[in-house]
Amino acid sequence: MEGDNPKRNKRREILKGLAGIPVVGGAFWSAVSQSNKNQSLKKSILDELNIDESTPNYVNDLGGDLVKIGIIGFGIRGPQLCRAIGYATNSWMKNLEERSKNGTTAQKNSARQQLKAFYEQENLNVKIAGVCDVFDIRADEAVRSFSSDKVKCKRYRHYQDMLASSDIDAVIIATPDHWHAPMAIDALQAGKHVYLEKPMTHNITETYELRNTVRKSKAVFAVGHQHRQTQSFITAQDIIKKNVLGHISLIESNTNRNSDNGAWQYYINPKANPSTIDWGQFLGSAPKIPFNKEHFFRWRKWWAYGSGLSGDLMTHDFDRINCVMNMGLPSAVVSSGGIYTHRDGREVPDVVQVTMDYPHYFQGTSQEKGKVKGMSFLYSATLGNQYNRGTVLMGHDATMELGNSLKIYADPKSTRYKDMLENDMISTEVPMYSYNPKSGGVDGITSATAKYFADKGLLWTYRDGKRIDSTHLHLKEWLNAIKNKSKVSCGIDEGFEEAISAHMAGLSYKIGRKIEWDPTNEKIIALPGEDLDAILLKSEVNDKT
């Protein structure tokens, strides 16, 4: 047959030869129409939400004279803060270099990534001119690591000596909590700029004293809540400002840890003894007790030096929410909890729930006027389980999951998104908005799998797709304020709210009743004859174990 009609055969051959072309055209047309559909849907959702995820533009000139920094407290946080301004200790470098060569694959990767991030960090034009730590081993390590032929890092045995020195322009304070306010006040009075770790203060009275001192001082004061630099939190501020979630009635945030280190059972250095530690200086205002290694290294477990979950960890979460919502101090706080996971003689609870009420909170509503007002912020923590419960802000129109990335889910009963839900433009199952600064782009509607690429913590944030230590950015903001008189994102007013709310939570836990705030007189309400600071600092080892 084939040979019979050469013309028809030829036509059939051409058809067989070119049959693929319309298939290719079909694939391309389908892809374009699918992609256009997605893009226009995405655009209409993003236009409706109108969220701005740009990074604020700071004046950024750190040139000129080196800022001479003194570090006070060189335990766990101190070396991290020094790394964030470009100074790593010899032992940290040695350890990472060793692991990047001889570790397991995972260790190698992590070590290399940390080293790379450290080397790529921007030079902030500072030098660490002095260190003050009451433990010789730690101070010596700083002096050895941060001194070179050209630059000398000097050890000061007492922080007052450092503050009196003209070799120091600014101090970073990373001591136990009970030293925070006294040192910051003295430093500001000595004209030094201060970067103070959280919690800002350890008792109520000194919170007011520090605020007064900062207000009178010309020096720059910043509290170390570095998550304020995290891109997702900056984006979340815009989301709240534009009321994308509708009226928020409940916010939940959590701490979940399940390790001894996470429960403040820190390493006790065997070289610690009364001749290597200035015990008297460590104690400061705390009750005078004989030398005790455990108190020195694991101070967070005692009310005399630390403040447990409310001061160490809730302050992070409070400020994370406060930087997004700007809700300020609660009208009332109720806490409960106990020592349920680490019955090792500690005083501070290891399981805590704190409810903060804001009956006047109102950001706007999509519903009828007068129906909604007020919200609760619930913080819940355990040191005996590390299931990641995430931070959720729950509004009438949508729910936001907030971490290093953020996701917004429309609420099935939303007023604002009713039409979009009815028209199947959005679903309540997949986020209608998902922001992952890692990818450098925004997804209007993410795939179901994207939901599973969970947050990895708050140590890192991203700028233009590049991974950066958020503490580095926070310290840079402080240095920028010193050089250019720009504003800091976590100054005394934010610190005041963080500290007072933490003290209210601590008091409620200890007293067992609702603690109220009097906004007119700016005071925590005490019952007649009640000394709130005495209660807050009181040792209660025998009551709770």
Added chain:
Amino acid sequence: MKYSKGQLYTLVFLRIFIGWHLLYEGFIKLLNPAWSAKAYLENATSFLNSLYAFLASDYLIEIVDTLNVFGLVAIGLSLILGLYSRIATVAGALLLGLYYLAYPPFPWLDIAGPREGNYLFINKNLIEVVALLVLHYFPTDNKFGIQMLIKKSINGRR
């Protein structure tokens, strides 16, 4: 190689279907400028995860994304049009092999995210790899597709 009509058309359909699958995926990625394989690679559960993390690094990710998208498009075009598909089948098998090894269905590896089925060792990626190898050893370009036309026209001129 001589095929019966049934053999030829089954092989051609297989070739075009796999081509469509890869081409459409490539086009969709090409048309979405925000798309990147970064998260997919970074979260690889494989024993080769350091290789995938390397591919996802800031230096390489743009090259990897571009190669992936144009690889998918080129392999898809080749299979559908019937042009150089003996090379494309090998390239496709290698690319799909990399997808397979990123999230291999081994019972001792953690699984990230939801799956649309239950797999043990063998999943659809791996089956598609083998199907591409079948197409490599049973080529049809010379019997159906542009390569056939080219060959015929060269033969015709002789």
